[in-house]
Amino acid sequence: MTAATLTAPLAPARRLGVAAGLRHTFTLAWRSLVQIKHNPMELLDLSIQPVMFVLLFTYVFGTAIAGSSGEYLTFMLPGIMVQNALFATMTTGFGLNNDLTKGVFDRLRALPIARWAPLAGRIIADTVKQAWSIALLLGVGAILGFRVGNGLLGVVAAFALLLAFTLAASWISVLVGVLVSEPEKVQIFGFMVIFPLTFTSNIFVPTDRMPGWLQNWVEVNPVTVVADALRGLLVSGPVAGPVLQTLLWGAGIAVIFAPLAVRGLKRRV
Amino acid sequence: MDYAIRAEGLVRRFGATTALDGVDLAVPTGTVFGLLGPNGAGKTTAVRVLATLLRADEGHATVGGYDVVRDAHQVRQLIGLTGQYASVDETLTGAENLLLIGRLLGLSRADAKRRARELLADFQLSDAGDRAAKTYSGGMRRRLDLAASLVGRPQVLFLDEPTTGLDPRSRNELWDIVRTLVADGVTVLLTTQYLEEADQLAGEIAVVDHGRVIAQGTPEELKAKTGGQTLTVRPADASDLATVASIAGEVSGATPEVAQSAVTVAVNDPGVLPAVVRRLEAAEITVAELALRGASLDEVFLSLTGHRAEDAPAGNDLERTPA
DSSP: OGGGOOOOOOOOOSOOOHHHHHHHHHHHHHHHHHHHHHOHHHHIIIIIHHHHHHHHIIIIIHHHHHSSHHHHHHHHHHHHHHHHHHHHHHHHHHHHHHHHHHTHHHHHHTSSSOTTHHHHHHHHHHHHHHHHHHHHHHHHHHHHTOOOSSHHHHHHHHHHHHHHHHHHHHHHHHHHHHHSSSHHHHHHHHHHHHHHHHHTSSSSSOGGGSOHHHHHHHHHOHHHHHHHHHHHHHTSSOOHHHHHHHHHHHHHHHHHHHHHHHHHHHHHO | OOEEEEEEEEEEEETTEEEEEEEEEEEETTOEEEEEOOTTSSHHHHHHHHTTSSOOSEEEEEETTEETTTTHHHHHHHEEEEBTTBOOOTTSBHHHHHHHHHHHTTOOHHHHHHHHHHHHHHTTOGGGTTSBGGGSOHHHHHHHHHHHHHTTOOSEEEEESTTTTOOHHHHHHHHHHHHHHHHTTOEEEEEESOHHHHHHHOSEEEEEETTEEEEEEOHHHHHHHHTBEEEEEEESSGGGHHHHHHHHHHHHOSOOEEETTEEEEEEOOTTHHHHHHHHHHHTTOOEEEEEEEEOOHHHHHHHHHSSOOOOOOTTOOTTTSOO
8 A cells, every 4th residue: 555655764854944944934825725725604704794883873873973974984994994904813713722722733844844834824824814805895995985095105004904903813713722621712802892892993983982981992092093093094093192002002012922922822732 | 772762761750749750762764662560560651751742850861863852853753642531623524634734844734735645545444534523433533643753754743542442343453554554664552451462462561550660561571470371260160269260270380279169270281271171170069160361560570579460449530630
């Protein structure tokens, strides 16, 4: 049987180069992306849910909140991009936890590949998914009448800023994925934390329409900060302040959660 | 002698539990070595240490001459791992899983595809190659797991309970595959809860209990220690149990056990069964069940340790909470 035919034993290589590690990372990213093909639920999460949210909010709440659905779309689209991106970061923790509980992670760790490749591959694949969702939201927005105020440069900058922020925020998801016992609990966490976090920001309703005690929180909520930065870049309004604050928030989250997540992962496996 | 796997004094604790309590192993190259023990005995922990997935607290081990901690990268190039915790990706197809591993092992896309096709054919999975692994039956799934661990043509293969939960036909198919691999020079470390499986495949068996090797030898040596076979007699009328027990004891010369309305007794002599039948007939006892079978793990344990193999609860996380 050919399966067992041994090739002449070669002396095994002593160490791995960075180039090999990157190749492993991209192979594993491919694997995460191929999964979408076999898992219609993921396509639903990635594509249908964001579009549905935009349509529902624009036409159900638009007139009541902003006077017209067109006005509201301009106000809300940058914010819903942030909300959608934060929900999408849960994919990373969900997938990682799935790999850990199902044993895929151990299978990978027993292979002569870079130790960081499984996590890096997953994060790269999830960043690709994020980019797809952001582009989709902008596309749907454009069809519904969303007009950008700062040209292509503004769009590219907004795109890059949101990707950078979600990359940082996904470390929270990794940590949750490492700590919980089953993938569904990652989703529960996402629901329990991201829902209230994003709704108590200014992404759907302007801050001054909320009760005073809530306004204090809304103003410091990082979701508000990121949404303001995107509004500035995509539509109009201040740019430098919110963008800088977004970058600081992202850096802060990454500095705290990346080491915790990596340490948690090492302890778990 | 040339050893593919050597372990000396492996100790591994999980909190208050000691999963490995000083395990020594020496597996000659090109042989099948069986680790036999109940759930929670430490078999899986031992495999995880040898497969570089887990560090031992004490002791050291080499695979193919390479230290599993210091030269872990080299060890990973020599080994294949199949176990319930080292799984393929259920959402990918069989072919994609094998392609993924081939690519990770540095094969070109074309070579990885060719290797995947080759393995799917060898394991009778060609027709199912383009279906997601989660749609596979238990037997197909184990064959795919095994195929996945063979992509890199390993010299040393770890099979952690490869047939647990499989039907007899799938189990026999898997055994045949393992025999073929060994014929081609692969060294196999097999863990199992079934004496029969170790007996069928392994040249040498180590019996593990509570993280220690409590006996080691060829299957024949172990079976000789455990009384070879067990005779079970279940009288149709439970009031005959005492009579049946005394007959079984007298004829076999061993101490019978009465449990669950049946009498069991260790048997070494092939003449015991017909003699028992004649005596039962003479005593006019109607029998509901009469069976002679090979010593089970339970009997091996009973005779080696004086206690029965404790069954861990179903779904127990083997490597973290050893019973």
